[in-house]
Every structure is written in C-alpha cells, then in structure tokens.
Amino acid sequence: MSTEPPETTENTEPVTPGAATEGGAPGAGGDDGDGGAGAPSPEGQEGDGGSAAQSSEEQPSEEQPSEGQSSEGQLSEAEAELAAQRVERERIARRKAEKQGPVESGTKLSGKAADLLAAVRAVESGAKPVATAFSEPEPPRRPAAELVRRPQPVVADVPVGPAPETVESVRRVLTEGGAPEALAPQVAEALGEGAADQLRADPWQLLRVAGVRPEQADGFARALLGAECGPDDERRGRAVTVWLLEQAAVAGHTALEMPTLTTALAQRGVPDADTAVQNTLAEGEALVFQDALDEPGTPAPRGDDEAEEDDERPVRVLVGLERYALAEESLADGLARLINSAPKQDGSAEEWERAATAAGSAADLIRAVASHGLVLHTGGQASLAEPAALVHAARALGLRAWAATHTPAGRGRFSALLSGSGGPGAPARPESAPGVATVAGLLSGAEGPGRDADGAFDLDLLVLLDAPQLDVETAALLTESLPDGARLVLAGDPAVLWSAGPGRVFADLLAARICPQIASRRPDPGPLGELVSGIGIGELNQVEAPGKEVVIVPVRDAGEAVHRTVQLVADSVPRAIGIPAEETQVITPGHGGAAGTRVLNAALKERLNPGPGRFGGFDPGDRVAYSPAPGRMVPGQVVKADAEGLHLSCAGEAVVVPKERVEQSVRHGWALTAHQAAGARWPAVVVVLPGDAAQTLNRPWVYTAFSRADRHLSVVHGVEKALPRAVAEVLAKPRTTRLPVLLGTQLPTPS
Numbered sequence: 001m002s003t004e005p006p007e008t009t010e011n012t013e014p015v016t017p018g019a020a021t022e023g024g025a026p027g028a029g030g031d032d033g034d035g036g037a038g039a040p041s042p043e044g045q046e047g048d049g050g051s052a053a054q055s056s057e058e059q060p061s062e063e064q065p066s067e068g069q070s071s072e073g074q075l076s077e078a079e080a081e082l083a084a085q086r087v088e089r090e091r092i093a094r095r096k097a098e099k100q101g102p103v104e105s106g107t108k109l110s111g112k113a114a115d116l117l118a119a120v121r122a123v124e125s126g127a128k129p130v131a132t133a134f135s136e137p138e139p140p141r142r143p144a145a146e147l148v149r150r151p152q153p154v155v156a157d158v159p160v161g162p163a164p165e166t167v168e169s170v171r172r173v174l175t176e177g178g179a180p181e182a183l184a185p186q187v188a189e190a191l192g193e194g195a196a197d198q199l200r201a202d203p204w205q206l207l208r209v210a211g212v213r214p215e216q217a218d219g220f221a222r223a224l225l226g227a228e229c230g231p232d233d234e235r236r237g238r239a240v241t242v243w244l245l246e247q248a249a250v251a252g253h254t255a256l257e258m259p260t261l262t263t264a265l266a267q268r269g270v271p272d273a274d275t276a277v278q279n280t281l282a283e284g285e286a287l288v289f290q291d292a293l294d295e296p297g298t299p300a301p302r303g304d305d306e307a308e309e310d311d312e313r314p315v316r317v318l319v320g321l322e323r324y325a326l327a328e329e330s331l332a333d334g335l336a337r338l339i340n341s342a343p344k345q346d347g348s349a350e351e352w353e354r355a356a357t358a359a360g361s362a363a364d365l366i367r368a369v370a371s372h373g374l375v376l377h378t379g380g381q382a383s384l385a386e387p388a389a390l391v392h393a394a395r396a397l398g399l400r401a402w403a404a405t406h407t408p409a410g411r412g413r414f415s416a417l418l419s420g421s422g423g424p425g426a427p428a429r430p431e432s433a434p435g436v437a438t439v440a441g442l443l444s445g446a447e448g449p450g451r452d453a454d455g456a457f458d459l460d461l462l463v464l465l466d467a468p469q470l471d472v473e474t475a476a477l478l479t480e481s482l483p484d485g486a487r488l489v490l491a492g493d494p495a496v497l498w499s500a501g502p503g504r505v506f507a508d509l510l511a512a513r514i515c516p517q518i519a520s521r522r523p524d525p526g527p528l529g530e531l532v533s534g535i536g537i538g539e540l541n542q543v544e545a546p547g548k549e550v551v552i553v554p555v556r557d558a559g560e561a562v563h564r565t566v567q568l569v570a571d572s573v574p575r576a577i578g579i580p581a582e583e584t585q586v587i588t589p590g591h592g593g594a595a596g597t598r599v600l601n602a603a604l605k606e607r608l609n610p611g612p613g614r615f616g617g618f619d620p621g622d623r624v625a626y627s628p629a630p631g632r633m634v635p636g637q638v639v640k641a642d643a644e645g646l647h648l649s650c651a652g653e654a655v656v657v658p659k660e661r662v663e664q665s666v667r668h669g670w671a672l673t674a675h676q677a678a679g680a681r682w683p684a685v686v687v688v689l690p691g692d693a694a695q696t697l698n699r700p701w702v703y704t705a706f707s708r709a710d711r712h713l714s715v716v717h718g719v720e721k722a723l724p725r726a727v728a729e730v731l732a733k734p735r736t737t738r739l740p741v742l743l744g745t746q747l748p749t750p751s
Helices: 077-099 111-125 164-176 181-191 195-201 203-208 214-228 234-250 258-267 273-282 305-310 322-340 349-355 361-371 381-396 408-419 439-444 472-480 505-512 526-536 558-577 597-608 659-665 691-696 699-706 722-729 739-744
Strands: 287-292 315-320 374-378 401-405 436-438 461-464 487-492 517-519 550-554 584-587 623-626 634-642 645-650 653-657 666-668 682-689 709-717
Touching (some): 164 195, 164 214, 181 203, 214 234, 234 258, 234 315, 258 315, 273 315, 315 322, 349 361, 361 381, 361 487, 361 517, 381 487, 408 436, 436 439, 439 472, 505 739, 526 550, 526 699, 526 709, 558 597, 558 682, 558 709, 597 666, 623 645, 645 659, 653 659, 682 699, 699 709, 699 722
Parallel strands (some): 374 487, 374 517, 401 461, 461 487
Antiparallel strands (some): 623 634, 634 645
C-alpha cells in the first residue's frame, strides 16, 4: 500500500502501491463515530457518534410529515414495524408482570423564534447533532430493513396525527412565548391531548421536540412565565434531567451514572442537581438502579445474613429512561431463558457430529450449537461461510433454520452464499434464498417463518449476522420472540462500529463469557484482508497490492479532497480497476464540513448525473439513500416521479415515496458515512479523510470504512499522522449499559 503523489492533471490513475507513507497506511475518522459514547459535557461536540449520534441520517430541513397510513390505506413498512414493536413490548410487559413527529417553512420568522426553528431543522437535517450534551454524537439510528413484499400480518392501530384543534391551541401558546408556531404539530404529537395546557403549565416541555435545547426552552419559558421563571424552577430541573437522559440514549448509553448526570445538570445551569434528579424519579419520568460492582479485593459474601449485612460491597447508582430499562431487563431475561433451558431435542449427538463435516471452526460452531441455546461467533467477511455451513447442517437435521441480516444487501449476499452461487465477496443479489430475512422484516412479519399461536417465531434456529449492529431494544424484541428450546447464534465482527441505537449487546455478551464463543479461523484474503486484519489489532501495516487493491491519494485540503474523489469515482477507478462508478461507494466521516456527504453528493451528482433536480431535488438515475423509518437506510436509485410520488428501485424492489415525504426520507447516496455503510459492501470503496476529521478518528471507524471494499480501496488521505495514531491508540468510547450486571444475577459466574 502506498501513496499516490499529488497530481494536477485530470486523468490521474490510481498508482500501484509502492513506497509507504510514514504512517504506513490510510485512515478514517469522523463524524460517524465508533459506536461508543462519551460523558455529558457543557457543550457537546459535533462530530461523529463514535457512539451513536452524528452520522444519523440527514433529515429534511423543512416539512416532516407525521407517520400515517399510506396512500392506499395499507400499513407502510415503517408503520408495520412500529406496530409490531408495540405488540412485542406489550407482550414483554405482560411476561414481566407474571414474573413478580410537520415543520412548516417559517420564512416570516425572525429573532429567537427563527433561531429556535433553525435549531430544530438543523437536527432534523443532520446538520447539527442531537446528542450535543455528550462528547460523541450518534450514527444513523438503525440499518435499513427490507421493503414490504406482502401484506403485513400484524394488525394494530396506526398512529394518527394530532387533532387540528389541538395543533391550533398549541400554536397560540407557541406564538405567545415567541417560539415558531410551525413547531405546533410536533409539540402536539409529543404531548398528546391537552398539549396546550401542559405547555402553558410547564414551558420546558418544549424540550420534548427534537432539536430544541435547554437555553431555547428557557427563553420560551421566560416569555410565558415572566418573573416566575428561574433556573431553580423544579419544572426546569425535571425537564433538563429527562433531556440529558434522552441525549445519553442517542449517544449509545442505556443509563447514566448518577455523578455523570448531576455534573451534566450543573453544567446546564441547574443549581441543585441532586434535587432535580430526585424530583424526576418521584414523578416517574426516570428510574434509578443500584448495581453491585465486583471489584478486585472485594470480599465475597460469607453466607450468613448478618455477615452479609456487614459487608459493604461497592455499588454504582444509575439513572435511566424506562423504555431502555425495560428493554435491557427483558433482553437479560430472554437470554437467560435460552441459556438455562435445554435446546429442543432434534437429533442425537451422533447425528450432530456427523453434520459437523466441515473443517475447522465451522465444525466447532455446529458442535457448540448442538447443545447450547446461545452461541456467539466472531470473524470477518470470510467467516460468513461458517454460519452458512451451520444453516445447511441444521436444515439437514430437519430444523427450521433461519438467518437474519440488518440490510437487504446483507440478505442478498448471504442468500447467494447459501445457494452456492457466491462466496463472501460475491455481489449482493436482490432475491433472497428461502430462510433468509432482514431483522425488520422478521419483526414486522413481512418476512420470515411467521409466528406460532403463542406469538413466538415459528423456528428452531435463528442465526443473526452483523450482530454488533444490534441495539438493546431490537435485541430484546428478537430474543423475547424466540420459542422455548430454540437456538440463537449471534455472529459478527467485533471490531466494527457498535450499534446506532443504545446498548452494546454483542460486546457485552462477549465480555460476559456466559456461553460458547467460536472464533473463526478463516482470514479475509488478499491485500485488503491483510490491511483490515492489521487495523483490527491496532496496526496500520504496509501491504503489497500488485493488483492496485489499495491505493492512497494524498491531498492538501478539503477542496482537493472533493476534486480527487470525483476523479477517482468517475475516471480513475473505472479505467484502471475496471469497476464502474455505479459499483463504487464513497465513505466520509460525516454529513457536514467541506468534504462531508452533502458536498460530495452535490459534486458527484454534477459529474455523474447532472440535472435540475426537478423532482424535489432529484432526477431519474440519481443514486439515493432511502430511509423508510427514522434511522434506517437502504440504498436505491430514482426511477421516475409522478402524482403518486418519487419512484425508487431499492434492493431490487420498487418503492414509491409519497411526495410529501420525499424531503424527509430520501437523500442522495453516492457518499455515505461509515455508520450508514455498515452491513453492506461494494466492489470498490473510496474513503475520504479530510484534515478536519483528524480529531475524530478512531480504530472502529477506520476498520469499518476500510472493510466495506471487496476488490479495491482508494483512500483520499489528508490527515497525515493522525491516521496511524487513531488506529493504534483511539478505541471505541465506552457506553454505560446494565446488561452484564443483569445477566450476572440470573446466570452462574463464568469460571
């Protein structure tokens, strides 16, 4: 791997790796983050959510229609998924009981009202981070799910927008307080019936609207309350506490330690942080937990009650929102149920042993699954052959075996592997083999085996791929949906970015060591595999790339980075590598900045598919990223537009986006962030590292971005020594979760 010398000509070709840079290799960083999260700070840092915030999908700057029924009166994919999740949460709640939002243009606004509306728009558009109270923002909330293929079997009430009279009454209160009246629908949806009275009684409830910050809510409260408004107002303390917990969830935490929370409250001008937290707990707006810590040197309990009372074991006090507390506890219950119960009798030990005909770690995986309800499998792209061998073996034994991926692209790739028409590096195909579904399709019922009379999945074995992308809520829904006696295999590469949503399920389970862990012994092949493997252990090595598999293109500034990126995608890679522009993906640290996705997408459109953008900024042939639900993305292409809306082709399926939702859910997709790209692969990838990304680089981001390439990787390199430093020293920032402690109370301590 080597650098390409700076060139001024238009027709520069990727050079064959030769002389290495001082750092030895390319790198990445940025606005996308590593999936970790930081602690609250007075002013959050915009950047990537190495934990979970900033690379989230850019939303439109103006109208944001509410989720309603589709134009044909049927449930849309997003609605069906939300409905399915509501049904599952109700089921989870019953089980635990047995055991003991459109923003209008606002062009006439000025002053603080205009500032407030601009702040909300900035968050919705992705221009500003939601989790500004934390040191790392959040990535796109969740990977995309497959589009609906058949009518949804889930029957549930579709949420409707707020009543017009409610919106109008809220609008009057907003106007009185100097806030943009265009926020009325969002406030009405957040607060529900009686929203105007609630808002007048507690103006800080305005913080329920995404993008509104405490200082903006303070201005609104002063206008409504006058002299009654003050920083020590109990209502303000409660609202800011809940707001901070919500920002923590956006940054990947399922709870916050009490000292961290009180420090953040003090930084937000709450004079008595402890009282504010206690008031919030008293009102039931948050929950408090005391988790015992097993620290070195701590004496073990001696057995008799009196002696145990004398033993003072260290504890940590955590505060969290109920929805994540419920999800994490339900996940722990479900995992303990799988681990503690014997798998369904579906073959003798001899039959399983005969099924383990594969060599090496694939046979180890099959043997582990034979006698355990939960198994973890780790490895890179080449290791996908081992879960495929497991699925084949299980089906040969008569098991109802299914695999699930987070994206349609991943589904197509694993389907090709199962059918024997391709290896891990084969291109994804839109069709899927029987027994492969997306996670969203599985939960909604649009894909998968369906559910039995008890509401559980009608299967015996579920293999979930790309497990690091699994957030705690989705993991809880999946685990609680598995029937007794079923087997669950979580497979993935632990070096990639963590989930976009709260939690670090796969990492927590690996660290807990409560079930068999099978590490693949299949290395990813070729120069790209060698490069990525080194990054995974903190080494940015030179690699020999005789076929131009890895090329470094040094740049001096962001303007040159954009120019060279367009040149690589449109000219150099197709000519020198033989990979067309439509099969090349650009990955950059974040949406904003001089070389973010916005700027790069504009430049690439101008070169690859110029047009006036007559369909809401899009033209036929435009490459797009479609978000069917908040935080989920699937790549596609614009086909046409008509009275029905914008017609897309996504993962081989036709999608029609109603015209009122185009701004909200469609954006150009020649350039993505690493979090958006996670779970997918392309024949060629161009990773752009502008100089302003140097401070946000970390090993998981670099690993994820570089490992998206199957055949060729070009790195537009402007961060100099920051790249090898990030790979060697900057790990994922920690997330605060309770899953390890919850599992420890239900399972024996690992030896």
